[in-house]
Amino acid sequence: MQLASFLNDLEFSDEHVLINPLIDNDFTKEIRIAFKEGQIMKEHKSKFPISVMTVIGSIEFSVGEKVLTLNQGDVISLEGNKMHELLATEKSVVRLSLHKGDSVARVNSVLQL
Numbered sequence: 001m002q003l004a005s006f007l008n009d010l011e012f013s014d015e016h017v018l019i020n021p022l023i024d025n026d027f028t029k030e031i032r033i034a035f036k037e038g039q040i041m042k043e044h045k046s047k048f049p050i051s052v053m054t055v056i057g058s059i060e061f062s063v064g065e066k067v068l069t070l071n072q073g074d075v076i077s078l079e080g081n082k083m084h085e086l087l088a089t090e091k092s093v094v095r096l097s098l099h100k101g102d103s104v105a106r107v108n109s110v111l112q113l
Helices: 104-110
Strands: 018-024 028-035 040-044 050-056 058-063 066-071 075-078 084-088 092-099
Touching (some): 018 104, 028 084, 028 104, 050 058, 050 066, 058 092, 066 075
Antiparallel strands (some): 018 028, 028 092, 040 084, 050 075, 050 092, 058 066, 058 084
16 A cells, blocks of 8 residues: 655646656556746657646646647546647646556656756
């Protein structure tokens, strides 16, 4: 059993988005992503499906030409190999659920784009 909180020990950075792995078990990886307003995860993709939930705040989630606003409590799933981008329109916390075959290192590498 693993226990984690998306709200406890929450930190934000002026320089970049903060990525914190919270749970890694036999079927998923749960990651907290903390954005200050205006911070972005540039266009990227995973070969695996993902789910993204806005826990706090609001983000613009772009897939190709389509831009969706994900407000607090909204969740989206995306199949693998789809380019997407996240932009925080206010201070936000996002839950990223990864396929077990995906890696936190890949998520961190998005910040280097």
